[in-house]
Amino acid sequence: MAGTGRKKPPLAAPKRRAKAAPAKRRKSRKKPARTGVVGFFGRLLRWFLRLIWKITSRFAMVCALILALWVAYFYVALPDVTALVDARTRGSVTLLDRDGKVFAWRGDQFGGMIDAATTAPQLREAVIATEDKRFNWHPGIDPRGIASAIRINLREGRGPLSGNGGSTITQQTAKLLCLGVAYDPDTWETEAKYEADCRRTTLWRKAKEAVYALAMEARYSKDEILTIYLNRAYLGAGARGFEAAAQRYFGKSANDVSVSEAAMLAGLLKAPTTYAPTNSLTRAQERANLIVGLMQDQGYLSAREAEAARANPAQLSAAAAARAGGYFADWVLEETPDFFGSDTTEDVIIRSTLDQRMQKAAEEALAYVFENKVREGSKAQAAIVVMSADGAVRAMVGGRQTKVSGAFNRATMALRQTGSAFKPFVYAAAMDLGFTPNATVVDEPWCINVPGSGQYCPKNYTKEFQGRVTLVDALAKSLNVPAVRVSESVGRETVQAIASQFGIESELAQGPAIALGASESTLIEMTGAYAGILNGGRAVIPYGLIDLRLQGDKDPFITQTGGFQERVITDQAAESLTYMMNQVVERGTGGRAKLPGWQVAGKTGTTQAARDAWFIGFTADYVAGVWMGYDDNTPLTGVTGGGLPAEIWHETMVRVHEGLSPSPLPMLVPAPVRADPVPQREAPKRQQDTAERVLLEVLKNILGDGR
Structure with missing residues (x-):
């Protein structure tokens, strides 16, 4: 077999070309874009939300900045802490009693x-x-x-x-x-x-x-x-x-x-x-x-x-x-200069004459009598003042509600007719002119012709007449006719002068009715005037402030602004008058004020129609006055000065004198009456001239002169 001359390739299987593996698809983070109406509104909403966020965040930043600036504004203005602890623009008053204990406050403390x-x-x-x-x-x-x-x-x-x-x-x-x-x-x-x-x-x-x-x-x-x-x-x-x-x-x-x-x-x-x-x-x-x-x-x-x-x-x-002394505290502040009292811008400490034991005694006495001897539901009011002989006020009750502040104070604010409580100043004039408590005056029907007013015929409370009586009996029985006779004899001007000098600053009546307390006065004035009789005829000014100092100071800024003043009547006249006022309690109209074991002198007072009833009296240690009546002048029923006021006085003074030993009053008991007149002595500080000698002879004929 013929060849071609070419070498044949070796037998081998043909190489196969590897087929590439398919690549994995990555999941897309983006959602597939929506189209149409839904996609449009979705994009619009997202845009709107982003816009709101931008606006809100910026607005919040602006607000935060404004807030920070506002806080900073207040921050800068804030003072030191010590400048902010006391909020008051006015001061306060702390009142201490006679023992230095706090009993009341006024103002924001x-x-x-x-x-x-x-x-x-x-x-x-x-x-x-x-x-x-x-x-x-x-x-x-x-x-x-x-x-x-x-x-x-x-x-x-x-x-x-x-x-x-x-x-x-x-x-x-x-x-x-x-x-x-x-x-x-x-x-x-x-x-x-x-x-x-x-x-x-x-x-x-x-x-x-x-x-x-x-x-x-x-x-x-x-x-x-x-x-x-x-x-x-x-x-x-x-x-x-x-x-x-x-x-x-x-x-x-x-x-x-x-x-x-x-x-x-x-x-x-x-x-x-x-x-x-x-x-x-x-x-x-x-x-x-x-x-x-x-x-x-x-x-x-x-x-x-x-x-x-x-x-x-x-x-x-x-x-x-x-919370004792509400009325008393108010009175002390009223007597204090405003810039240290009600309008003070300082913190003031006032030491006062208040005796908290006596204050309690007065409050309890008032409550006792009204609870036990005043008919339930009566709206009658009463007031009490207790002071020492020098005028230092120890207790004050200005009404039946005692736990008060800023209330109407009947002891210092109420001008009321004094009635027979005024009679001691009539007899003070007679005593200072030389007459004795046994001098006599006739109590019988009698009238005075007052020019411009006609006849004025004073009558006794009992409508009866006693005939010739001694001055001490006339005062003890609170007979009106003898008081007017004596006032007319010594002269209204003399009576006015003596009452004013004893501390009665209110306007006094001008007619013959001055002798029977027709004038108006306050309880504290009358009580202070009686204190003048107790300390021998030397006037006093009632006072409640002993000293005032600013908080933090040791020395006082103001000291006592009251106490003894000048003599008004003689020692002998004051002691004789004290005896006569003692007989008011012993055998006269003030019998309910008797204190067992203590000699007491005082006088009752009841005004016309019994709108006001008083009893003011003293022992050898303290003087106290009580007034009772209605704020609207409604007549009291069956109340005279010798009744409930005398009983309030008695209950007060029994408590005030608890634990104290009795002391005799400084009084002069007159000698037995003699038939022959005794020559008048000359009153000290009163120059006797011819006119005064004639006046004394007239007085001797009218009053008689028993010693």
């Missing part, structure tokens, strides 16, 4: 600054547990507390901002600071209206309050904020701050209060007047028990400590419980 960091721990814990349990953690506002308060308000049918406020202690402090707006007397009519505006609740003010609170949290520590709060909060009874409240209610510093006392103070924050223990101790104690429960729930007290606090509730101090 600030007891001094206390520090939250060093005060009693239980007080701090009670306040936080009551007002803001998350105080130590929130930044000034508490959204949880606000939401809870709104929910409670809505559930109880109130507006969202009415009732529970959800405010933190910081927000409450901001409100107490009136958001930094200071009181301006040119803008606000009164401080009360300024404070009422500060307490208004509106959305705008709540917003400002929140911002101010944030600024305070940035400016002050928690202790400093709580310090401001503890010192500025109003806690009832005129107490500003916890120190003043602790002093007022418990007589101790806020740094020394017990758990139950701290709980009671913290309980006042919700409603100071309602829960003030001076208004209702029981209600205050019940509120305190609720606070003790909160303290236990929040871990501040153990179960044993809480039970002990409930078993020993807080009690008022003696001064707060008694």
